[in-house]
Amino acid sequence: PEAPKPAPVNKVSQYACQRRTTTENNNRIFTDAFEVLAEHYEFNDLQGRCLAFRRAASVLKSLPWAVRCVEATQDLPCLGEHTTAIMKEILQHGRSFEVEKILSDERCRTLKLFTSVFGVGPKTAEKWHRRGLRSFSDVLAEPGIQLNRMQQSGFLHYGDISRAVSRAEARAVGNIIDEAVHVITPNAILALTGGFRRGKEFGHDVDFIVTTAELGKEKSLLINIIDILKKQGLLLFSDYQASTFDISKLPSHRFEAMDHFAKCFLILRLEASLVEGGLQRAEGDSRDWRAVRVDLVSPPVDRYAYTLLGWTGSRMFERDLRRFARMERQMLLDNHALYDKTKKEFLTATTEKDIFDHLGLEYIEPWQRNA
Ligand code: CTP
Ligand code: MN
Ligand code: MN
Ligand code: MN
The missing domain is CATH 1.10.150.20 (5' to 3' exonuclease, C-terminal subdomain)
Known part of the structure; x- marks a missing residue:
């Protein structure tokens, strides 16, 4: 009988939360094509196929090398017949006809x-x-x-908010929010999250967690921040959603369910004078301000670590954290809590590291979560 094959070293995990993925993508020609296909299937309500292409793209993003032939990918997870056929097309012709057909559709x-x-x-x-x-x-x-x-x-504000937000603009927005929260309370906690926390140079918005060290005080925080921004003339739009958080509820089974914390989706007016190096602007646009999309979420401070982990993303990283918890650990994870189904108890955490520890996962730095 054949001897069992030794486990391959450095085998790439099927879970994004067990891979380190920086913003450097060595396989963009493939992942851009996969994203076109994923979106096409999403528009046609074929969620399974959409996810298959997003997973394949996520695996390729994690590779420290560029794929030069499809044989090199045979030990990788999440790559199927269809994704491999697209890669072959791109390697042979420099482009995929299937993707081009969709792009012209x-x-x-x-x-x-x-x-x-x-x-x-x-x-x-x-x-x-x-x-x-x-x-x-x-x-x-x-x-x-x-x-x-x-x-x-x-x-x-279409022109402005479809234009990427730079890191310098994100910093300027951070200063505005920081000033506003400290008017309200000296115990404010403010953290940049989302894509900028993962080290991205540009984003479609700027995401922050704001809370206070005094449990319960966070309830009126966002309303007060919105009020201050409005008085400063900086608020172009706001959609506030009050908290519907219920501490006794088990974490959600759904992968992309919205969390229940108080949050707001804003459009802020950002002055050029506040941004080091100036604004991202269209050529010929001489205004001294631009509109920027900003998201704020305000959890109770004892849920801070779960919120930070949940809002740092990427979406694929979050999705796989939850899938890993459920499939490999019989645990339920969402932006509010982690529940151990075997022990029938909630696990508390004050840092993201605590949550990785509970899950028995190696810690992955925010800038390694660009799955
Ligand atoms: N998120 C969430 N609940 C929401 C909105 C966002 O849990 N109601 C999470 C998403 O899962 C994502 C993160 O917050 O991981 C940031 O969302 P988003 O701003 O849409 O994406 P970014 O990764 O920041 O990308 P971009 O730079 O394009 O903004
Ligand atoms: Mn289509
Ligand atoms: Mn964002
Ligand atoms: Mn956002």
């Missing part, structure tokens, strides 16, 4: 255009497309279309 392009507006999701985009609308001017001229407040702001 009218429906796909229109849905992508519509969902690029703040407040417009796939369902609304689909509805507009079905009415025969193909451009922003079609939508804005169509009688009987009621834009909600978020969508109105989305169109109004």
Whole structure:
């Protein structure tokens, strides 16, 4: 009988939370193509196929080497027949015809255009497309279309908020929020999270956690911050969602369920004079300010570590943390808590490291979570 094969060294895990993925992507030609396909399947409501392409892209992003032939990928997880065929096409012809077909597909392009507006999701985009609308001017001229407040702001500030936010702009926004929270309480805790915490140079928004060291005091925090920003004339839009957090509830089984903490989705007016090196602006735009999308979430301080881990992302990293917890540890994880189903108890954490420890995972630094 054949001797059992020794376990391959440095085998790439199927879970993103067991891989270290920096912002350096050696396989962008493949992962960009996979993202086009993933989005195409998302628009066509084929979630399984969408996820398959997102997982494959995530694995390739983690590699410290560039794929030069498909044989080199045979020991990698999450790569199937379809993803391998696309890689082959790209390696042979420098591009994928399947991807190019999707990129030129009218429906796909229109849905992508519509969902690029703040407040417009796939369902609304689909509805507009079905009415025969193909451009922003079609939508804005169509009688009987009621834009909600978020969508109105989305169109109004479209140029600005579809332009990437730089790290210097994110820092300037951080200073504004920091000043506002410290007017309210000296015990404020403010942390930059999301893509910028993962070391990205550009983002589509800036994400912060704000809370206070006094449990319970966080309840009025966001409302007060919004009030101060409004008085300063910096608030272009705000959508506040009060907390619906219930400490007795088990963590959610759903992967992308929204958390229940108080949060707000803002558009802020950012002055050029506050930004080192100036604003990201379109050529010929001479205004001395731009609009920036900002998200704030405000958990009770004893849930800080779970919120920080949950809001740092990336989305694929979060998804796999939860999947790993459930499949490998019989635990339930979300942005609020970690529950051990075997011991029937909640596990407390004051740092992200505590949560990795509870899960029996090696600690992954924020800048290694770009899965
Ligand atoms: N998130 C969340 N609940 C929300 C909104 C966001 O848990 N209601 C999490 C997402 O899972 C994500 C992180 O917060 O991991 C940041 O979300 P987002 O700003 O959309 O993405 P970024 O990774 O910051 O990417 P970008 O730079 O494009 O903003
Ligand atoms: Mn399509
Ligand atoms: Mn973000
Ligand atoms: Mn965000």
